[in-house]
Amino acid sequence: MCLGIPGQIVGIVDEDRQMAMAEVSGVRREVSVVCVADGPLETLIGTWVLIHVGFAMSRIDEDEAARTLEALRELGEAQEALEAMAAGAAALEGRA
Amino acid sequence: MRYVEEFRDPQAAKSLLSRIAATADAIGATRAKPVHIMEICGGHTHAIFRYGLDRLIHEGVEFIHGPGCPVCVLPRSRVDECVLLAERSEVIFTTFGDAMRVPGTRKSLIQAKAEGADVRMVYSPLDALELARRNPDREVVFFGLGFETTTPSTALTIRQAAREGLGNFTVFCNHITVPPPIRVLLEDPHMMLDGFVGPGHVSMVIGTHPYDFIARDYGKPIVVAGFEPLDLLQSVLMVLEQIRDGRAExxxxxxxxxxxxxxxxxxxxxxxVYEPRPSFEWRGLGEIDASGLRIRDAYRAFDAEVKFAIGYGAGPRAVAEPEGCACGQVMTGRIKPVACPQFGLGCTPEMPLGALMVSSEGACAAYYQYGGARAASQVQEPAE
Amino acid sequence: MNAPTRPRMRDTRITLAHGGGGKAMRELIETVFTSAFEPASMEDQARLTDAALAQPGARLAFTTDSFVVDPVEFPGGDIGTLAVCGTVNDLAVGGARPLWLSAAFIIEEGTEIALLERLVASMKAEARAAGVRIVTGDTKVVGRGCADKVFITTAGIGVIPPGRDLRADAIRPGDVVLVNGLLGDHGTAILTARGDMALSADIRSDCQGLGHLMEAVLAAAPGVRAARDATRGGIASALNEMAEAAGVAVELDETALPLRAEVRGMCEILGLDPLYLANEGTLVLFVPEDQAAAALSAMRATPAGREAVAIGHAHAGIAGRVTLRSAFGGARIVDMLVGEQLPRIC
Structure with a gap:
């Protein structure tokens, strides 16, 4: 349900109707920024938003994204360490 | 693509899968006695199959595909009403592509189009509004469909139409809400769910608190999840960890x-713009209280139900499912798609019998498209 | 072509009179069509001779295709380019050297004559590039609304040199699957040009002739088993047909698929699968593993094959089954497309 895709606001189309130009991987589309605007629309330029059916529905929180990726990275390292230990234990068993 | 590629990293997926396996082992989940996790959202169902996650994940974790596919739960009577609207000569009927192939009792929108109805696919309700501006002598009806993610877009479009005083734009409102059917599923005595993966894009609109009752009243974990493979895997891990630790949050x-x-x-x-209907019919689940929305009186000029006299509940209700169709049981997680007697035989993506075979995020279509066809032939061969 | 003083049409738009068999029709045919094609004085019946036909063991290849596209002009080509490339490519992927084409036009009343002239110029340029001659043709005019501007049908004749035998049932497990370029450009360009979804992207159709590329590949890798022009339905449909005919399974490597950023973007926005997007100058080739490298470098040396790459292989799995292996090991089935691929929001 609800296909949404991150895009970056690259221009303002119509301040009055709160329409901006968003870009997703080289594809451009006018989107409504009513849901994410607070203040003059220029401040949105460069912002990443989640786009659904022609509306920017949410601003993407860069810090939260980084935190999630960091957690994933740590988890990966911990898992590698665990696996190395398991491999070590198996090798020991094999020798015994 | 920023915020997309990072969450598709294969190495991180591997670590997550190992951690999921270790956690599943720790709570004693096995193929015979699996942990049942429902992904509520059809977008998650689609992603699970697109990336083959169901085959990669520990065999003690079983996904139950939830009711979060708006075209799958749309009752056939409403599709029939769409077709009737589309067949009016003054109407340009606009819709998301998703609804085009959903079978009604008589026909689908794509069939109505072939027979001459002016049906147009749009990407956004704003595009339907633009059609209304450009065609002042026609009635432009937009098929408002979807959960809380999509509801704001039609509400804001109606408000824009009101500001411009457009007299030829209406919305046929079929918006529905996520929490009520979850409560129905949790109340079902046959339901054996251990936890939920929550719908990410619905939640960016409604936040996470509308799910509090799931943890508080029913003691089940729920993790609101993104749509990339790492998001899904991490969320499954978080659900398993809650189960392991005896938490429900x-x-x-x-x-x-x-x-x-x-x-x-x-x-x-x-x-x-909207208010709850007393109740709304869900395909496979029946009538659910306060689960659908209608347009408030203040915006009745933009309500297709008012303008074209299609009161909800005016026509014959609860049109029976086609014979042999087990969409309802599949949708409630009681049976797997391949266990439906019609799966892959009387019901295929070419000739869908039920809605779950139509939408690419319907559980049956996903099973069929992404590898379930083989599973089906294995299941059904002995019976033949 | 020796017509420096080319006559101009008096009308600017097609009327039913241009299909009526009288003077207006004659004027249309002579000024717009035959003067552009070769020979300049085109007759109803072409009489063909070519040394290639006389070679013992040579075979004739004969194919036809109809072209309808909205819009008729788009970034990277137009319906005229398509009509020549499509038929040339059908011949080429069968191992034939394309020689002659016919072209039949169904024209909607009201169509601008300047548009027809542009389309004919495209056809002429494309035919010249492909080394084929348009030797016979026909025009019909239908009333407004009975066609969408112009429909073109081309038929093509080519010669398959002795000893060449490309066929899908020759494909063997272990063969490597190659493509000559980026996938889905045509489908994306048309979607963008049509404007229904109000999306814009700087992307051009891949519309191009593949005859020279096929000759280069066959010279470098004579063991090529089979080739298919991956047009409507994308490479997914072409591969399904080939796998089924060969009775083999095909596995694609998702990370190897050559996709432009804009095509990925369009697919993410509209929920489309690039494997099903149309191409107009893209082919899939099955090559024995030991000739894959030679085939690739031969392709990359031609203008139509600069982005050539291996995307998968045939194996002895379930006959006719095409799968896509994702970066982290999951696999999914890539089935034939059911109906048209529709944009979705769910």
Missing amino acids: VENQYARVVPEHGNPVSLAAIAD
């Missing part, structure tokens, strides 16, 4: 997009 894996309290502008627009 609402957690948010998708914090980069989902604020705790949702989006205030969207919520205000929904509240301004």
Whole structure:
């Protein structure tokens, strides 16, 4: 349900109707920024938003994204360490 | 693609899968006695199959595909009403592509189009509004379909139409809400769910608190999840860890997009334009109280139900499912798609019998498209 | 072509009179069509001779295709380019050297004559590039609304040199699957040009002739088993047909698929699968493993094959089954497309 895709606001189309130009991987589309605007629309330029059916529905929180990726990275390292230990234990068993 | 590629990293997926396996082992989940996790959202169902996650994940974790596919749960009577609207000569009927092939009792929108109805696919309700501006002598009806993610877009479009005083634009409102059917599923005595993966894009609108009852009243974990493979895997891990630790909480894996309290502008627009219907029919689940929305009186000029006299409940209700169709049981998780007697035989994506075979996020279509066809032939061969 | 003083049409738009068999029709045919094609004085019946036909063991290849596209002009080509490339490519992927084409036009009343002239110029340029001659043709005019501007049908004749035998049932497990370029450009360009979804992207159709590329590949890798022009339905449909005919399974490597950023973007926005997007100058080739490298470098040396790459292989799995292996090991089935691929929001 609800296909949404991150895009970056690259221009303002119509301040009055709160329409901006968003870009997703080289594809451009006018989107409504009513849901994410607070203040003059220029401040949105460069912002990443989640786009659904022609509306920017949410601003993407860069810090939260980084935190999630960091957690994933740590988890990966911990898992590698665990696996190395398991491999070590198996090798020991094999020798015994 | 930023915020997409990073969450598709194969190495991280491997680590997550190992950690999931270790956690599943720790709680004693096995193929014979699996942990049942429902992904509520059809977008998650689609992603699970697109990336083959169901085959990669520990065999003690079983996905139950939830009712979060708006075209799958749309009753056939409403599709029939769409077709009737589309067949009116003054109407340009606009819709998302998703609804085009959903079978009604008589025909689908794509068939109505072939027979001469002016049906047009649009990407956004704003595009339907633009059609109304450009065609002042025609009635442009937009098929308002979807959960809380999509509801703000039609609400804001109606408000824009009101501001411009457009007299030839209406919305045929079929918006529905996520929490009520979850409660129905949890009340079902046959239901054996151990936890939920929550719908990320619905939650960016409504926030995470509408799910509090799942943890508080029913003691089930729920993790609101993003749509990339790492998002899904991490969320499954978080559900398993809650089960392992004996916790039942609402957690948010998708914090980069989902604020705790949702989006205030969207919520205000929904509240301004829509109100709950006393009840709404869900295909496979029946009537559910306060689960659907209708347009408030203040915006009745933009309500296709009013303008074209299609009161909800005016026509014959609860059109029976086609014979042999087990969509209802599949949707409630009681049976797997391949266990439906019609799966892959009387019901295929070419000739869908039930809605779950139509939408690419319907559980049956996903099974069929992404590898279930083989499973089906294995299941059904002995019976033949 | 020796017509420096080319006559101009008096009308600017097609009327039913241009299909009526009288003077207006004659004027249309002579000024717009035959003067552009070769020979300049085109007759109803072409009489063909070519040394290639006389070679013992040579075979004739004969194919036809109809072209309808909205819009008729788009970034990277137009319906005229398509009509020549499509038929040339059908011949080429069968191992034939394309020689002659016919072209039949169904024209909607009201169509601008300047548009027809542009389309004919495209056809002429494309035919020249492909080394084929358009030797016979026909025009019909239908009333407004009975066609969408112009429909073109081309038929093509080519010669398959002795000893060449490309066929899908020759494909063997272990063969490597190659493509000559980026996938889905045509489908994306048309979607963008049509404007229904109000999306814009700087992307051009891949519309191009593949005859020279096929000759280069066959010279470098004579063991090529089979080739298919991956047009409507994308490479997914072409591969399904080939796998089924060969009775083999095909596995694609998702990370190897050559996709432009804009095509990925369009697919993410509209929920489309690039494997099903149309191409107009893209082919899939099955090559024995030991000739794959030679085939690739031969392709890359031609203008139509600069982005050539291996994307998968045939194996002895379930006959006719095409799968896509994702970066982290999951696999999914890539089935034939059911109906048209529709944009979705769910």
